[in-house]
Amino acid sequence: MDNKEYLTLFIEESQEHLQAVNTHLLELEKNNGSKDIISEIFRSAHTLKGMAATMGFEDLAHLTHHMENVLDQIRNDQLTVTPAVLDVVFESVDDLEYMINDISSGGSGKKDVQGAASKLEALLAGDKAAETASASNVSPEKHSVIPEYDQYEWAVIQESEEQGYHALCLNVTLDEQTMLKAARVFMVFGVVEKAGEVINCQPAMADLEAEAFENEFTVTLITKEEPENLQAQIAGISEVTDVHVHVVKKETVQTKHEEQSITEEKNQELSPPSNKAEMPQRQTEAVKTVRVNTDRLDKLMNLFEELVIDRGRLEQLSAELKHSELTDTVEHMSRISGDLQTIILTMRMMPVENVFNRFPRMVRSLSKELGKKIELDIVGADTELDRTIIDEIGDPLVHLLRNSLDHGIETPEVRKQAGKPETGTVTLRAYHSGNHVMIEMEDDGAGINKEKVIDIALSKGIIAAEDVEKKTDQDIYGLLFASGFSTAAEVTDISGRGVGLDVVRNTFESLGGIVSVDSEPGKGSIFSIQLPLTLSILDVMLVEAGEEKYAVPISSIVETAIITKDNIFHSHGQRVIDFRGRIIPLLSLHQVFAIPGSQEERSQHSIVVINKGGKIAALMVDHLVGKQDIVLKSLGPFLPDIASISGATILGDGNVALIVDVNTLIA
Amino acid sequence: MSSVLVVDDAAFMRMMIKDILVKNQFNVVGEAANGQEAVDMYEELKPDLVTMDITMPEKDGITALKEIKSKHGDANIIMCSAMGQQSMVIDAIQAGAKDFIVKPFQADRVMEAIQKVVGVK
Numbered sequence: 001m002d003n004k005e006y007l008t009l010f011i012e013e014s015q016e017h018l019q020a021v022n023t024h025l026l027e028l029e030k031n032n033g034s035k036d037i038i039s040e041i042f043r044s045a046h047t048l049k050g051m052a053a054t055m056g057f058e059d060l061a062h063l064t065h066h067m068e069n070v071l072d073q074i075r076n077d078q079l080t081v082t083p084a085v086l087d088v089v090f091e092s093v094d095d096l097e098y099m100i101n102d103i104s105s106g107g108s109g110k111k112d113v114q115g116a117a118s119k120l121e122a123l124l125a126g127d128k129a130a131e132t133a134s135a136s137n138v139s140p141e142k143h144s145v146i147p148e149y150d151q152y153e154w155a156v157i158q159e160s161e162e163q164g165y166h167a168l169c170l171n172v173t174l175d176e177q178t179m180l181k182a183a184r185v186f187m188v189f190g191v192v193e194k195a196g197e198v199i200n201c202q203p204a205m206a207d208l209e210a211e212a213f214e215n216e217f218t219v220t221l222i223t224k225e226e227p228e229n230l231q232a233q234i235a236g237i238s239e240v241t242d243v244h245v246h247v248v249k250k251e252t253v254q255t256k257h258e259e260q261s262i263t264e265e266k267n268q269e270l271s272p273p274s275n276k277a278e279m280p281q282r283q284t285e286a287v288k289t290v291r292v293n294t295d296r297l298d299k300l301m302n303l304f305e306e307l308v309i310d311r312g313r314l315e316q317l318s319a320e321l322k323h324s325e326l327t328d329t330v331e332h333m334s335r336i337s338g339d340l341q342t343i344i345l346t347m348r349m350m351p352v353e354n355v356f357n358r359f360p361r362m363v364r365s366l367s368k369e370l371g372k373k374i375e376l377d378i379v380g381a382d383t384e385l386d387r388t389i390i391d392e393i394g395d396p397l398v399h400l401l402r403n404s405l406d407h408g409i410e411t412p413e414v415r416k417q418a419g420k421p422e423t424g425t426v427t428l429r430a431y432h433s434g435n436h437v438m439i440e441m442e443d444d445g446a447g448i449n450k451e452k453v454i455d456i457a458l459s460k461g462i463i464a465a466e467d468v469e470k471k472t473d474q475d476i477y478g479l480l481f482a483s484g485f486s487t488a489a490e491v492t493d494i495s496g497r498g499v500g501l502d503v504v505r506n507t508f509e510s511l512g513g514i515v516s517v518d519s520e521p522g523k524g525s526i527f528s529i530q531l532p533l534t535l536s537i538l539d540v541m542l543v544e545a546g547e548e549k550y551a552v553p554i555s556s557i558v559e560t561a562i563i564t565k566d567n568i569f570h571s572h573g574q575r576v577i578d579f580r581g582r583i584i585p586l587l588s589l590h591q592v593f594a595i596p597g598s599q600e601e602r603s604q605h606s607i608v609v610i611n612k613g614g615k616i617a618a619l620m621v622d623h624l625v626g627k628q629d630i631v632l633k634s635l636g637p638f639l640p641d642i643a644s645i646s647g648a649t650i651l652g653d654g655n656v657a658l659i660v661d662v663n664t665l666i667a
Numbered sequence: 668m669s670s671v672l673v674v675d676d677a678a679f680m681r682m683m684i685k686d687i688l689v690k691n692q693f694n695v696v697g698e699a700a701n702g703q704e705a706v707d708m709y710e711e712l713k714p715d716l717v718t719m720d721i722t723m724p725e726k727d728g729i730t731a732l733k734e735i736k737s738k739h740g741d742a743n744i745i746m747c748s749a750m751g752q753q754s755m756v757i758d759a760i761q762a763g764a765k766d767f768i769v770k771p772f773q774a775d776r777v778m779e780a781i782q783k784v785v786g787v788k
């Protein structure tokens with residue numbers, strides 16, 4: 001069977017299950033041994049195993065199988081949860097993760113799992129290991145077609161014959177690949193016991209139930225049923241390849257007087273672990289969901305955006321025509337499409353949990369590595385953000401978190417000396433704030449050493465000595481995000497690998513986010529990131545230059561102003577203005593985009609003061625039109641990399657306005 | 668054409684079984700992702716056959732099997748299990764499951780079991 005078509009689904013579901021395993025394992029570590037949690041983990045591992053085996057990823061299935069064994073023992077109280085046990089399980093989860101990632105990036109998902117598997121195996125309580133060993137060591141002897149009966153049995157056979165019954169001997173062969181042989185045996189016995197009374201089975205019942213036989217077994221029963229009927233019924237059971245039925249008569253066999261003990265009563269000790277395994281009744285409420293390809297969501301969004309544009313036109317038309325019924329209808333439609341917009345936008349929203357939930361694992365392993373005691377506190381994981389943003393913020397947040405763990409939180413000894421609890425806390429907080437989502441990462445560590453930051457900034461030429469006095473504390477902390485900055489005395493492999501926090505800042509800014517940092521020496525630091533709720537609908541200031549309209553994202557605007565001609569100065573061949581005591585460069589939209597028509601002869605100019613990560617500049621325009629919500633459209637593949645334009649939008653009157661990419665305007 | 672209800676908590680598994688069934692001219696009338704859904708959908712659809720996963724959230728396959736069986740003694744239910752669930756499979760058969768198939772699924776195994784159950788009827 002070609003499994004390719006299932007691959008995406010397989011990967012998606014596997015990742016979900018892995019995540020569930022991770023989360024629950026961490027929970028398990030916190031509140032030792034809650035049955036529900038273990039059952040959840042077990043269930044995920046179990047499903048994962050089934051899926052992996054079906055897809056033919058043997059290593060994956062193999063390792064999950066071993067993991068399942070360990071979890072099963074934990075579930076049945078045969079194994080206690082210790083950090084050492086969890087370490088091994090976590091290690092295997094890492095291996096699983098590696099394999100699934102390999103599969104998702106087109107690999108074969110192969111990995112040598114022997115090491116991890118044998119570690120898991122070593123965890124298993126001794127009795128279990130011994131049990132499996134003995135089970136596999138029993139070399140089932142070939143049983144003769146006609147079993148040997150003891151005297152008592154012969155007596156029973158004879159007696160029943162006199163009462164019109166007959167003894168039938170059944171030789172049943174199961175398919176070699178039968179996986180749950182005992183269950184098949186059970187099904188055969190179900191048929192046989194309905195037909196009559198079993199007087200003998202070989203191998204013994206206990207061995208059959210323990211699967212200590214190859215593929216054949218023999219049952220003798222006393223019945224009135226016709227041999228052919230019984231044969232047909234048993235042959236009708238799946239995985240039974242062969243059934244021979246013959247009537248047992250005293251003359252047909254040589255009587256042997258051998259003592260044979262037959263265990264007739266069902267052995268209750270069979271397969272001990274799973275018997276007790278009450279199926280987990282999951283407490284958590286499962287949310288009903290439908291899986292939708294994100295492409296479709298994007299398409300829906302695009303179509304809706306078209307609708308918004310048309311709505312704008314309709315509104316304009318109805319305003320011009322002043323036809324009351326038309327106005328009513330258009331208003332009604334606007335309201336509905338407003339609701340629709342909310343729904344579509346929320347549909348694209350995902351809880352930040354999707355990003356946050358990999359952090360606890362990371363903090364756990366990093367704090368072990370660093371020899372620090374750190375607790376991660378996550379608040380507001382259900383805060384939602386647009387999918388596109390969620391996809392992007394994972395890596396920079398990891399970077400920030402690593403930074404906090406490595407440089408922020410002190411070692412237990414240092415903390416003790418400073419009179420703080422040995423365990424440091426990092427709080428990751430997400431919440432809505434107007435049209436934005438705030439993500440804050442707060443630690444109660446040493447805080448940022450201001451003097452050290454200044455020293456480094458000076459030595460690396462990031463700021464000039466005379467500027468230091470003018471800077472506020474926040475400005476100085478902000479220098480951490482300047483390129484080429486690293487405060488760690490030595491480069492550890494956790495943070496500070498040459499890529500500084502400037503990469504983090506750039507990523508957030510490219511998403512329309514703003515990063516800031518504040519700190520109090522000895523008390524800790526807080527990194528705040530402000531992110532827009534969604535990327536596709538943008539709050540902009542519309543400006544006019546010549547005949548053309550441009551949109552400047554509100555998030556990058558500091559303020560708007562009108563300046564007179566004599567406010568403009570020249571410095572180093574560039575026009576500058578004095579903006580609230582600061583000399584800032586003055587750019588002209590006309591010049592940037594080579595717009596026809598000149599604005600030089602005017603005596604007054606409208607300016608928009610724009611900001612990019614603390615640097616500001618003024619942008620000279622003809623008119624300020626106003627603030628508006630617009631739908632961001634990309635320029636498409638035919639117009640890649642247009643300098644200083646990040647996209648376009650269609651306005652209510654049908655005209656196109658280009659969106660200015662402020663980041664590229666400020667050097 | 669026999670109607671089948673496929674029950675498994677993994678969409679992936681449901682898709683696999685469904686494909687096998689559809690290729691063999693069965694009519695998959697419904698898919699349920701947990702035991703409760705299975706019970707509800709059985710009431711609604713009355714399928715000729717149910718393939719029932721054992722380990723599922725909310726309500727496991729065996730509980731669902733028992734519930735369906737208690738109301739509809741003639742229900743044809745095949746359990747889907749994984750290795751190592753022997754005792755649960757036995758429980759299920761005691762509770763009236765007609766057969767079981769073991770993951771990883773092989774198309775011919777699945778069809779063998781299904782055809783036997785539907786044929787017996």
